[in-house]
Amino acid sequence: xxxxxxxxxxxxxxxxxxxxxxxxxxxxxxxxxxxxxxxxxxxxxxxxxxxxxxxxxxxxxxxxxxxxxxxxxxxxxxxxxxxxxxxxxxxxxxxxxxxxxxxxxxxxxxxxxxxxxxxxxxxxxxxxxxxxxxxxxxxxxxxxxx
Amino acid sequence: xxxxxxxxxxxxxxxxxxxxxxxxxxxxxxxxxxxxxxxxxxxxxxxxxxxxxxxxxxxxxxxxxxxxxxxxxxxxxxxxxxxxxxxxxxxxxxxxxxxxxxxxxxxxxxxxxxxxxxxxxxxxxxxxxxxxxxxx
Numbered sequence: 001x002x003x004x005x006x007x008x009x010x011x012x013x014x015x016x017x018x019x020x021x022x023x024x025x026x027x028x029x030x031x032x033x034x035x036x037x038x039x040x041x042x043x044x045x046x047x048x049x050x051x052x053x054x055x056x057x058x059x060x061x062x063x064x065x066x067x068x069x070x071x072x073x074x075x076x077x078x079x080x081x082x083x084x085x086x087x088x089x090x091x092x093x094x095x096x097x098x099x100x101x102x103x104x105x106x107x108x109x110x111x112x113x114x115x116x117x118x119x120x121x122x123x124x125x126x127x128x129x130x131x132x133x134x135x136x137x138x139x140x141x142x143x144x145x146x
Numbered sequence: 147x148x149x150x151x152x153x154x155x156x157x158x159x160x161x162x163x164x165x166x167x168x169x170x171x172x173x174x175x176x177x178x179x180x181x182x183x184x185x186x187x188x189x190x191x192x193x194x195x196x197x198x199x200x201x202x203x204x205x206x207x208x209x210x211x212x213x214x215x216x217x218x219x220x221x222x223x224x225x226x227x228x229x230x231x232x233x234x235x236x237x238x239x240x241x242x243x244x245x246x247x248x249x250x251x252x253x254x255x256x257x258x259x260x261x262x263x264x265x266x267x268x269x270x271x272x273x274x275x276x277x278x279x280x281x282x
Contacts, residue, residue, distance in 0.1 A: 006169060006173045009170065009174050010177060012177055013177030016177070020180070049178070051181050072174050074178045122247070126179065127177060129251075130254065137258065137265075
């Protein structure tokens with residue numbers, strides 16, 4: 001039955017958003033992980049999402065698979081590291097400081113991460129609601145006529 | 147007089163299928179709310195119902211080579227590809243995504259209520275039939 005695909009789609013959404021929440025958690029946890037070398041200091045990570053076509057549908061439909069109902073879901077294409085420069089500060093007492101007494105802190109923008117977290121959390125909730133509603137509708141359909 | 151169940155259930159049976167596919171399309175939009183370059187889609191319900199209700203559309207599988215699987219059977223529902231349209235964005239974002247989560251949520255709620263209404267119609271028709279069969 002085709003309606004069960006909603007669970008795949010919403011499930012893919014949940015999985016993608018939870019990866020995003022994980023990267024936010026990782027970024028926030030490492031917001032103060034300083035290092036003496038700007039190249040090895042922690043870099044903020046962000047997932048990139050991608051719409052995926054259902055392989056079977058794309059294969060059998062040929063001509064215009066992009067415009068088929070419900071043949072897509074979402075997946076995490078990859079995780080990119082922010083290229084923003086890490087901030088440098090003078091802290092000679094820090095055991096991680098380099099020869100000049102400088103340490104480098106990660107390019108994590110905590111405010112950005114918090115807003116990202118809210119956005120991911122809302123999107124996750126949306127997908128949960130979609131799943132719940134679809135489940136209720138399917139159960140109601142099963143009870144049809146009784 | 148023999149009873150044709152398809153005729154008896156009327157347009158509701160077709161409508162239920164189209165509404166269930168619309169649920170999928172809207173779920174898709176909500177799942178891709180943060181995907182760069184994803185374009186939100188929706189089903190033109192009137193066109194989809196007309197297409198699903200036309201005599202040969204729902205079940206005919208046009209196959210050109212032996213062993214080929216027809217399009218309509220892939221999802222198990224009627225082929226409504228012609229009625230699937232891209233949504234016109236009100237405020238497209240810079241990453242090329244045109245999903246408006248609030249609008250999709252509203253459309254999803256709307257579709258849910260319509261689905262439940264169709265279910266109620268179908269259910270009452272089946273109950274009528276049962277009453278006629280049992281004669282009570």
